[in-house]
Amino acid sequence: MKILNCPLNGPRNISEFICFGEVTDMPNPNELSDEQWADYMWMSNNTAGVVREWWCHAATSYWFIVERNTITDEILKTYPANEIFKERVEF
Amino acid sequence: MPLGLLKYGFASKYPARRDIPAPKDLNKSYDVVIIGAGGHGLSTAYHLARYHGITNVAVLDKGYIGGGNTARNTAVVRSNYISPEAVAFYKASVELFKNLANELGYNQMYSQRGQLTLAHSDASVRTFTLRAEVNKHLGVRSEMVDRKQIREIVPCLNMGKNMRFPIQAGLWHRDGGTARHDSIAWGYAMRAAQMGVEIHQRTEVTGVNINAGKVTAIETNRGTIQCNHAIQAVAGMSSVVAKMAGIQLPIRSYPLQAMVTQPVKPFLDPLVSSAGLHAYVSQTARGEIVIGGGSDPYELYSTRSTLDLKESLIAHTLELFPFFAELKLLRQWAGITDMTPDYSPIMGESPVKNYWLDAGWGTWGFKATPISGKCMAETIAQEKTAAMIQPFHLDRFKTFKLSNEAGATAASH
Ligand SMILES: Cc1cc2nc3c(=O)[nH]c(=O)nc-3n(C[C@H](O)[C@H](O)[C@H](O)COP(=O)(O)OP(=O)(O)OC[C@H]3O[C@@H](n4cnc5c(N)ncnc54)[C@H](O)[C@@H]3O)c2cc1C
Numbered sequence: 277m278k279i280l281n282c283p284l285n286g287p288r289n290i291s292e293f294i295c296f297g298e299v300t301d302m303p304n305p306n307e308l309s310d311e312q313w314a315d316y317m318w319m320s321n322n323t324a325g326v327v328r329e330w331w332c333h334a335a336t337s338y339w340f341i342v343e344r345n346t347i348t349d350e351i352l353k354t355y356p357a358n359e360i361f362k363e364r365v366e367f
Numbered sequence: 368m369p370l371g372l373l374k375y376g377f378a379s380k381y382p383a384r385r386d387i388p389a390p391k392d393l394n395k396s397y398d399v400v401i402i403g404a405g406g407h408g409l410s411t412a413y414h415l416a417r418y419h420g421i422t423n424v425a426v427l428d429k430g431y432i433g434g435g436n437t438a439r440n441t442a443v444v445r446s447n448y449i450s451p452e453a454v455a456f457y458k459a460s461v462e463l464f465k466n467l468a469n470e471l472g473y474n475q476m477y478s479q480r481g482q483l484t485l486a487h488s489d490a491s492v493r494t495f496t497l498r499a500e501v502n503k504h505l506g507v508r509s510e511m512v513d514r515k516q517i518r519e520i521v522p523c524l525n526m527g528k529n530m531r532f533p534i535q536a537g538l539w540h541r542d543g544g545t546a547r548h549d550s551i552a553w554g555y556a557m558r559a560a561q562m563g564v565e566i567h568q569r570t571e572v573t574g575v576n577i578n579a580g581k582v583t584a585i586e587t588n589r590g591t592i593q594c595n596h597a598i599q600a601v602a603g604m605s606s607v608v609a610k611m612a613g614i615q616l617p618i619r620s621y622p623l624q625a626m627v628t629q630p631v632k633p634f635l636d637p638l639v640s641s642a643g644l645h646a647y648v649s650q651t652a653r654g655e656i657v658i659g660g661g662s663d664p665y666e667l668y669s670t671r672s673t674l675d676l677k678e679s680l681i682a683h684t685l686e687l688f689p690f691f692a693e694l695k696l697l698r699q700w701a702g703i704t705d706m707t708p709d710y711s712p713i714m715g716e717s718p719v720k721n722y723w724l725d726a727g728w729g730t731w732g733f734k735a736t737p738i739s740g741k742c743m744a745e746t747i748a749q750e751k752t753a754a755m756i757q758p759f760h761l762d763r764f765k766t767f768k769l770s771n772e773a774g775a776t777a778a779s780h
Contacts, residue, residue, distance in 0.1 A: 277674070278673070294664075311765055314764055314767065315615075317764075318617035319615045320606070320615075320617060320618060321606070321615075322619050322620055324607050346620075346666055346668050347668045347669060349667055
């Protein structure tokens, strides 16, 4: 089993985690055209290489950031979300 | 006798059959460049040459013919989808499969033995009933069967009432079947090559040149070639290649794993699939049991298998067929699947003129190999998306006209 290092719970089996996709800015739906909103809804970078994603430890409901390589399946870095989100995001 | 056979084998009167001619240099230009020599790319090439007289075609692959998902799939061929557009499309593919060995003069080992999908919950029974009705309406043979009928169709299935998720009913799809996945790639390749199509293996596309919104040339590791049309049919690499043409797609690439057991005597005629358990099995003509299931849990371009997925897949399969515990696994593997949000493909026009898409085939594209090649060839020849594949246009994501096949695809392929 692959091990993921959770910033809160330490090294755990990767099956305890859920991947929620790339970290992106949440746009304001009121300021977007339909087309831009559709883009935000459906399009995906699907990067072959290093990605920065939201992950959640299901058992403790703890959300954090993972940097990993989608070609080699290596986890490069895991850290709490407040390292990139300095202020609360309202939406 | 063995000596006679040797003499026969080496006699110049009986040369070995070459499926495709020996490799040669790339030309400076082609009418059509097809990126990806999987089943879809080769089927498109064949249909262009055979039915539209377009033979100045190059099919490029970074690896070898049919070495992508065409080589890795579990070869379920069926048409019991849920949306009318998908049922009509896959039905047309099943029709083409029926005559494919004759058309290509290449054995496809197509065998229409029926597919049984099991429902273990009330929700599944409801959606299966809807699917059966939609299918019947469009001339596809599907019907609901109860536990007694299931026992008759597959006597060796575990019908125990104290299973964790007992079987409640099934969707019996007589038109379901299976074919030989390598044969389809090689059959189309051989016949396309005989009509003048060039197939270049170990030729990786590295860039797409665009001028005034129109594709003009394709860059490869063996040089740049001009083209009037280009089409990408690269499955798991769809997003990577589309980006070379500046196109963004609603696709995410996930590994999908499968395995086969050692061969045993024939005992399982139909294909059996379970929506609730995320597992499906069939027995090949050689006697091996093919086992497939759900996708990996996160996006990845690595085809390395994982023990945890294989373990849970085996556990689910043993619920259905406990005696499989006696069998040994022979091979196991993974392929990279190009998943779309609605589990329908993305076909036809792209934002770049004369650059055509055949993508988003995810876990379900093998069965579409004949029909997608036919429709893509028609699309390129007429420079207009063929009517049958209009519903699978990339623009459906702008207009929110999705073609949802998640329920009819997820674990049944
Ligand atoms: C385990 C598994 C089970 C499956 N089971 C089923 C099933 O039961 N039924 C079903 O209908 N479908 C199934 N599928 C899906 C099916 O296999 C695929 O949708 C289908 O084979 C796609 O065919 P293709 O020709 O588009 O792609 P592929 O066969 O993957 O061909 C794409 C080709 O493009 C080449 N390529 C990629 N990038 C480049 C580049 N830059 N330059 C040049 N060439 C490039 C690759 O080398 C490859 O050969 C399964 C898939 C998997 C992985």
